Amino acid sequence: MEIGPKIQAAVAAILEEKYQYQVDSGTIVVTPTKREFSGDFTVVLFPFIKALRTNPVQLGEAIGADLISQSWITAYEVKGGFLNLTLANSIWTELLDTVNIAARTLDPARKIIIEYSSPNTNKPLHLGHIRNILLGWSCVQIYKAIGYQVIKTQVINDRGIAICKSMLAWKLFGEEKTPASTRTKGDHFVGEYYVLFNSKLDEEYKSWQQSDEAQTIYITGKKEEQTAADFFKTYANTYFNEYSQLGRQAKEMLLKWEAGDPDTLELWNRMNNWVYDGFNKTYAELGVDFDTIYYESETYLLGKESVDQGLEKGIFYRNSDGSVWIDLEDAGMDKKILLRSDGTSVYMTQDIGTAQHRYQDYHFDRMVYVVGDEQEYHFKVLFEILKRLGEPYADQLFHLAYGMVDLPTGKMKSREGTVVDADDLVAEILGEARKAAEERGELVDLPPQEQEKIIRNIALGALKFFILKVNAKKRMVFNPEESLDLQGQTGPYVQNAYVRIRSILRKADQMTIPSVYAGYQLGTEERELIALLLQYWETLEQAANNFDPSGVANYAYQLAKSFHRYYHDVSILRAESEEAMAFRFVLIRKIAMVLELAMEMLGIEMPDRM
């Protein structure tokens, strides 16, 4: 029995019987009654008063009186255009029984593939990746819970000029050092050479700027009033491509890679594997994994067949210079290139091919890309093209476009060194959680490994909750200090509610707990808690539909908050009657179950003690 639909149906029946007014019961608005009014659920009457030529008070009285005669409603009150209903005690205990956490039946026909993380192999993961990963992982859990078969994947950008820069810097300046020999995490090790390349390039560029050649270019090429510094800033790309020694060597390396040169491939493999070692450590630290990985080195040539296909169908057209385009202006977009005049493909082409390739691999019903909102236009175009190509899954594609993560000081900029490194962040928050745990001293009698496990749960719980509680679409400000906070609207606050229940249950193991509560009269706090428990699946489905886990985080907080208050006001182990104790044990077990499941949806584990 679901209570919302039951009320809707009852009201619809009364409207039809008493007023001969037909209404789709699903459209009747039923909400939990606000705290400051008496009642459990509220029916909004406004939508009917015009059609029924009555006023809210009359209508409310008529519906209320009828419902009371049906015995499952014990009281009603009309306030403004709202009808507040109080449910019978027996209904509440029945409703509590229906609270369950079993995942919805798995339907193998519904398969979703979710892509997240998708880093480049030239530098370590940062705060932006963390938001991406946590969102992706949370969506995976949520879709599993509502019965989907989920495939976790990522695309690793393991090729291109960026990794060649790291490779070249290592070759020129690395002196055969390795992550092992320098005791450096592999992704950080390679990242250092990427940074080194850029600083060497900078040096080279600066000294070149003094040359006669450069001065001539500046004088002839500058715009009016443009300073040398300004000019050379905008000229950097051209310099890299046409004058730089380092640039030339990096590009040569890319060509050699594309030609399959064994030495280059060997170095490339070696360095990428260092990076993967590092990534895998970070993923393990965050508690996430993948079912399958796509590497760009294997997919970057895909999509060319679909160009031929599109040309045949007349969706694409060929320019006089041989380049291939699609015109999306009738859909409010621009013209987009798909094949350069030299026949090489672009990012878009590759994404088309990868989508088709994945469909062949998995025959999914839906596909989700967790990628920053800066690429919104790209995906809009990609989805439109796939639709025009007639791909069967084309209307089940979703770009989970999350907002960038800013710092209180502004944007993260790698050039200015303000990027928050993922590993540093996790280490910092672990330290903070450890310090707090030591101060509290609750864990001292546990073996060290167990203490460590709990500390990790708390630290990661804090971090994950902090990031996931914000609506995915919104740009968010990440305040490192606040993310270390373990009090207030945080993961540890929710964990603490669970720990309190576990503590009671441990004590109850030594006691005999009564199990009959048939005659127990529920308090308002208990009704409120049950009403909250009943909202779990609705919350989850909404999160799934919107690809936004923030509602689940806020729900978990809300439930924890209500429990903390209840715990404070009402005694469980020393309840005033056997019925009260019996009922309260059932209630807190359900609360613990739902809290644990809700947090699992966010990738957060619950400790038994903290």
Place this chain on the structure above:
RNA sequence: GGCUUCGUAGCUUAAUUGGAUAGAGCACCUGACUACGGAUCAGGAGGUUGCAGGUUCGAGUCCUGCCGAAGUCACCA
């Protein structure tokens, strides 16, 4: 400039998708420990939801116009 997104307390943010007096947390002030765990609870103060119109019984939410911020508009990835 075109298109897209976003402006809610000092700060970080909610609002059951159009419903009641906009709800929390942090910070600030006051109170609650002979305890089922104080990483907690109760209270105070803090709001013209960027501004101005419009639609509606009802607007933080929908429409229009301003103001402000961000993103995007490559034969780059």
